[in-house]
Amino acid sequence: MEHRPLNPEADTREHLVVIGNGMAGCRAVEELIARDADRYRVTIFGAEPRVNYNRIMLSPVLAGEKSFDDIVINDADWYAANGIALVAGDPVTAIDRAAKTVTTRSGTTESYDRLLIATGSDPFIIPVPGKDLPGVIAFRDMDDVSAMLAAADAGGDAVVIGGGLLGLEAAHGLSLRGMKVTVIHLMPTLMERQLDEAAGWLLKNALEARGQTILTGADTAEIVGDGKVEGVKLKDGTLIPASLVVMAVGIRPSVALARDAGLAVGRGIQVDDHMVTSDPAVLAVGECVEHDGQVYGLVAPLWDMCRSLADGLVEQPSGYRGSVTSTKLKVSGIDVFSAGDFSGGDGCEDIVLRDASRGIYKRVIVKDDRIVGAVLYGDTADGSWYFDLLKKQDDVSDLRDLLIFGQAFAAGGGAADPKAAVAALSDDAEICGCNGVTKGQVVSCIAKGAHSLDAVRGTCKASASCGSCTGLVENLLALTLGDEVQAGPKTMCKCTSFGHDDVRREIVAQNMRSIPEVMQKLHWTTPDGCSSCRPALNYYLLCALPGDYVDDQQSRFVNERLHANIQKDGTYSVVPRMWGGLTNPTELRAIADVVEKYDAPMVKVTGGQRLDIFGIKKEDLPAVWADLNAAGMVSGHAYGKALRTVKTCVGSEWCRFGTQDSTGLGVKIERMSWGSWMPHKFKIAVSGCPRNCAEATIKDFGIVCVDSGYELHVGGNGGIHVRVTDLLCKVATEQEAMDYCAAFIQLYREEARYLERTAPWIERVGVEKIKARIVDDAAGREALRARFLYAQGFSQDDPWAQRAEGAEREHHAPMARFTPQEQLA
Template sequence: MTKQNLVIIGAGMASGRVLEHLTDAAPDAFDITLFNAEPRGNYNRIMLSPVLAGDQTYEEIVTHDAAWYAERGIATRFGEHVTRIDRAAKVIHGEHGDVPYDKLILGTGSNPFMIPLPGHDLEGVIAYRDLEDTQAMMTLGAGQKCVVIGGGLLGLEAAAGMAARGVEVTVVHIMGHLMERQLDEAAGYLLKKSLEDKGITIRLQANSSEILGEDGKVTALRLDDGTDLPCDLLVMAVGIRPNVALAQEAGLAVGKGVHVDDQMCTSDADVFAVGECVEHDGAIFGLVAPLYDQAKVLARTLLGEEAAFVQKSLSTKLKVTGCDLFSAGDFGDGEGREDIVFRDPARGVYKRLVIEGNRLVGAVMYGDTADGSWFFGLIRDGTDIEEMRETLIFGPAYQGGDTADPLSAVAALPPEAEICGCNGICKGAIVEAIEAGAGDLGAVRATTKASASCGTCTGLVEQVLQVTLGDAFEMPAAQPVCGCTEHTHEDVRRLIKTMPLKSQEAVWQELGWSTRNGCHVCRPAVNFYLLADWPLEYQDDPQSRFINERKHANIQKDGTFSVVPRMWGGITNPSELRAIADAADKYDVPTVKVTGGQRIDLLGVKGEDLPAIWADLNRAGLVSGHAYSKGLRTVKTCVGTDHCRFGTQDSTGLGIKLEKVLWGSWTPHKLKLAVSGCPRNCAEATCKDIGVVCVDSGYQISIGGAAGMDVKETELLVQVASEAEAIEVVMAVTQLYREGAKYLDRIYKWMGKVGLEWIRARIKDKAERARLVAAFELSQSIYRKDPWAEHVAEQAERYQPLADLTLEAAE
């Protein structure tokens, strides 16, 4: 069968999804040519905001790269405008040549609406629509000013991204509250307050009258009350309009968008349209979920299969600058409607349900959106909620009066409940993928595309994984420390402080331990809690530590050990390198490896050689890198201003200072830091327990990252102006973590329990910060020592072959 020529105009997310469906289902059905006015292929526009904020790079949000198109035999004409569609001859006229077609897809997307204010054509007045707009905003830095017109999702993401870069941002919005299409007034107020806490100025009910400029460049926005808002850049984010110019010139039926039927066919049987450029039954579309539905229908139509696009009720789950938002249905006021409202100001949580008769017709949620999918299902299905009315606001876990565990809400969702709104993926499809072998988030994402677009459903997908696999990622909070006691970790920490208890014996006796000396599970935890809470009164018990901490080296599977000398901030010198090489030769070390933390690991050291190799390394000035400890491991750095042309601060110097301040400190779990010299983030600071990103105006300190079994991005804690204050903040948050976290919880798990705002409030409180720094310094003055140097002589005398590994299993 002869292949048909398929031409697609526009390489956006909707047409990209059509290509995926087509080439997966029938790779040889069409000869495909893809035009795109942008000089690139399909990328995830939803993720431009993290690129703007410096959290991701453009390369990380590319959906289809050159290799992808090449593998599928798609001819790409990127950076080339289509000048005309000749429907009679069935030819596309491009700037660099013509292409015939049998079938044509218009994926021309939309154009940003630019308010025709006087001065709108000045240099520095842009929209926020594509990569070029994002790059223009990325040229601004600390001390410069930007005005954003528009308090919708796009405008707020633009504002937040630039604020994260140190830009002074003012948002001008004509309405009375932010995101009025998605949020009611109360939720809009909470969002405004949160953004203002991040340093963004919000001007509501503000009408723009004129854009001012000098020498052809923007200088300010003038409001109709005469106020001038100075700016180096002005961003308009006030909406989009379907791009119908080509279709209109070609004589296709056009209204607000290109008219299409249920099969995505235009008024020409051989021309189809998909995405933001289309109008279907009077509606146009801006959210990605219906665009992907259209793409699936169009692909099936082109392959001769029956399919029809049906407009669905939509829920909107959004994440604006770390604020979780959800809205669904109609939350407007009306006769016969009632509200159920839940407010928790301390946690910044607001929920409003709108009921008409015995049906839920609308829901707005701010701060806690975990039950959004369940509420949306009730709205969509028209469920009678009379029997659950009294507990409805508390979500599915509380129906029937039970206060179930935190995952019960997800467990209660029916298989048809939508989890990923962008891709229309329901719980049942995710469960099927998990049962077929998709055992982690990445596998589920690759198999089903759930959480692969905007990412706001990632937590929900992870919860479905937890429920389906059964083995929770962490112990329930109410579970006892071990079989020796009925007390939880939280109970034990609280009682140690309040009773007070200052020895292990006191804990066993006063808290009713069933064993005389604890066990291999509880002894390390109790030892840490006592050490952290009573540094002057309690003496560390080495025998209550894991085998690696007792031996000051990492035990390997063959019984040998790994020895890692400390390299401050990843910096070394020829003398240290010679000493390491000499030690490797002298002790027949079989493997010498560079670690991910910018150090050198000597693997395969015999147990009996440990004291001697430590002594040799000590003589060269090297100390233990604590690669085995529940404490500071590394401070990873980039080269910063010393060598890099992009560096904004001395990241290497700060990293060395932080490591020298923090080394030797015991913490609930291992602690990893990084310092990046600019937002390009070469030191990967945004996936560490504590990360510092240097910017022109100072230092952005973020916490709660992880890159192990769980992958977590840090969240901004504070920004400070000086290196000294950055060190002080890191010391304070480390001490706060030491004082409050459950043993073996990384910072992100502790942060998930107490909340980032709780941590931030204590770090910003000057008196509390000073107390935390003083407590940390006191502990360091007592416990910081090089265990290799301390134990060389002792270990040489006492060493005996390793026999008791009872603590290893718990690690």
């Protein structure tokens, strides 16, 4: 296929020969013609037997959305009209720089004054056995697409090796053409060079939902088949059947011609700012070049290069300065965008917006008040805006609050005032995507009396699901009410916009089963929470799923992880359980032996009637517990947000004033309630008469025995803020006292916020509400008690015994010991 102007020999202009009829080569010529159409005689050599087309659009051709004619950039008429000679389908195979000629495969030789190399890149074929079998193809040109279309017509299974853009496009097209497609990707997440982990994960889920099989972290061992492709074998032994294998693992600059001609070649053909190679008569442009150490595989830098090249050719040099690249793509119909550096690092701050219901993820990375990177998934409308801010290195501190909502929002009605931006929204603008609530609906709900975030969430549901529009709702509250906004409950921590109660409600409502699941579904803004929210979530899940939830040790405070109390010198104190404060010679002897054997410097009688052994080293803890276990003692949970102690007085058995068996009841209650995890520590006491020697009226649950029965008191505290208990009720029998106690504990476990003692909890909700649930509602009380006893079936397992037997030894032993030869300075 040739288009040649008449009588080229009569043309005395300088002859520009272009090797490469692709996007860069032709664009360079277009730029040249735009500057000075008559300056050069131009001849273009192309390897493919066709005119210049848009390679990026091969994917829609494969997918059946476009035909080849649709993606032609310059048709035959363009070459003719501009007097350009095109030699297509006869690739240049050699350059003779001394003679200034090029020679093609067919043997044609053409001389040049200036030579432009625009050979683009070659697909990288991974060197595995079977790579040359028929049916293994790349995805680079129209011939590859034709081969894929032919294979798809035959149907069957296809394997695409490579989960980058090209591979996913091939997979999408083949899938649409009816093939069963498996994508094999070496890295843990798809498109890892363009997308961060979260966006890659969303993309994988979306593609799997469309029927593709995506294998990440999968390493190809060989392509198998007898005479033609039959399957792909992975290094883990898995065999995936396939009649077509598309290799799309990457591209390499096509430099063979240049290297053979003796031009300077690094990763690509090395060029200066004017795209001139080491030979002043030879230029190069596009994916085949290396400029300032960089090689580009995207189209935008290529356009920049072509402009600089053309400026140089018409002797008005501008100079190419390299390109900052962004990627804005539609992968299988899903919009993704990324730009800059999104790997994070010191000083980088993430602003994240996740909208699970709409499948949107946006992340902007800011460093020193400037955008350094952005990743958008699902909605890329603002990609160019972020990219512009990134390239200009604009200070975004004024925009920061609005940045993540995009340009329209940040610019709409007042640049730096989020309230003004919300005010500028129309009444039918959607505020909450999850629940489909408009601005008008939120405002009318506020006008009808919902004067706090919680009230809005409770009435019109705005921001009650994923929470990503919380900021908008808060601004609407402020706009509508001015200063009358009631501050809602504080959020759990900086990782979430939800308060404790919201998180807890959603855990139960959505049947969430793990900490990562809660963080994903409720849009945590940090990857793995913080030291405030993780222990709380661990407790809420433990409470919601007794016997089912696997406790996350790494989300526990050290004392609960080591089942002992850390002291300021790094040693631990150990408190064995003494039921109801009673002990005996065996226990006392065992404690005395431990104190001597492990050289404990102090033993102290605690306020809860126990003995506390101080100064035990972390690595000795399991041995200490084994010794105490041997004497029949278990963990006293003096370290936990848990039932601590049941303190008693001697009661009717010995005391002349005693009215009931307070020690006996105390022991029974402790046997019932030990081992239970709570929002905070929980102390119980039983006094045998109103003289109250066990100080029951400053305990979380206190029983004061009287002649006619048992007074039950709740919500006392002897700490910083001393609070005397409220009287819950009076009951007649020991059994009732225990039943009410179990029900109260369970109500506290289910409804108090993590780290909230019973005293502030009761002050917050009011003792009347507690009475209504425990005293007035017999069925409710019984249900609470039953849930408590059910949960206790799983929690009354002595953690010391497990550790003494060697469980979780890594918590206690050092990983290694190092004895340096030299003296430490």
